[in-house]
Amino acid sequence: AQKITQTQPGMFVQEKEAVTLDCTYDTSDPSYGLFWYKQPSSGEMIFLIYQGSYDQQNATEGRYSLNFQKARKSANLVISASQLGDSAMYFCAMREGLGGNQFYFGTGTSLTVIP
Amino acid sequence: GAVVSQHPSWVICKSGTSVKIECRSLDFQATTMFWYRQFPKQSLMLMATSNEGSKATYEQGVEKDKFLINHASLTLSTLTVTSAHPEDSSFYICSARRDPSQETQYFGPGTRLLVL
Numbered sequence: 001a002q003k004i005t006q007t008q009p010g011m012f013v014q015e016k017e018a019v020t021l022d023c024t025y026d027t028s029d030p031s032y033g034l035f036w037y038k039q040p041s042s043g044e045m046i047f048l049i050y051q052g053s054y055d056q057q058n059a060t061e062g063r064y065s066l067n068f069q070k071a072r073k074s075a076n077l078v079i080s081a082s083q084l085g086d087s088a089m090y091f092c093a094m095r096e097g098l099g100g101n102q103f104y105f106g107t108g109t110s111l112t113v114i115p
Numbered sequence: 116g117a118v119v120s121q122h123p124s125w126v127i128c129k130s131g132t133s134v135k136i137e138c139r140s141l142d143f144q145a146t147t148m149f150w151y152r153q154f155p156k157q158s159l160m161l162m163a164t165s166n167e168g169s170k171a172t173y174e175q176g177v178e179k180d181k182f183l184i185n186h187a188s189l190t191l192s193t194l195t196v197t198s199a200h201p202e203d204s205s206f207y208i209c210s211a212r213r214d215p216s217q218e219t220q221y222f223g224p225g226t227r228l229l230v231l
Contacts, residue, residue: 033218043206045159045222052218091158095218103149103210103220105158 001026003104004092010110013082020067021077021109023092033095034075035103036066040088048090051075082113118142119211121223128199129231136194136226138209144189145211149220150182153206165192165209199230
């Protein structure tokens with residue numbers, strides 16, 4: 001089974017609108033971390049936001065928030081007030097287990113912000 | 116966030132040559148670094164975990180004799196693609212954690228390798 005599933009290969013959003021990028025994960029380990037990274041066309045991976053499995057509240061970082069629904073095993077990224085510079089690939093990732101090294105990445109979602 | 120650099124950012128080489136890619140943590144020491152490979156429009160695939168002062172841990176299916184990893188210091192890991200072939204053409208990206216207790220991996224800007 002896929003550890004991380006991103007079902008939206010491509011998304012479009014109007015500038016200044018909010019958009020939700022979906023991510024579901026699969027693990028039986030009670031300790032895990034969930035991450036979102038942005039990859040613009042230049043290729044660099046930019047860390048956006050982190051959610052720990054034991055965190056009680058949803059993570060927020062500026063315009064980014066993570067809608068963490070543990071029972072559903074989902075960790076959707078919400079980008080508010082989209083900007084043209086948000087156009088990029090977005091990857092959801094999971095670190096499984098306490099102190100685990102390996103990141104499991106999803107297949108990514110390509111977001112295009114329309115002026 | 117932490118800063119990780121990679122050099123070179125672009126490399127074009129002839130088939131059969133070896134290519135070395137450097138990954139440096141600029142403002143922190145990294146006992147562990149990670150090397151990923153990404154094909155166009157695909158996700159990142161972990162190739163190996165680079166451990167300072169010891170041998171790298173390779174993922175299943177990754178040839179350790181082809182992809183040599185050396186983590187000589189707490190701020191530098193190198194990936195050498197030996198006897199490169201066109202199928203090795205890819206985007207190689209490294210990452211590091213600021214310290215083992217930290218969750219987040221910080222990524223370098225990546226290296227695009229084209230083997231002719």
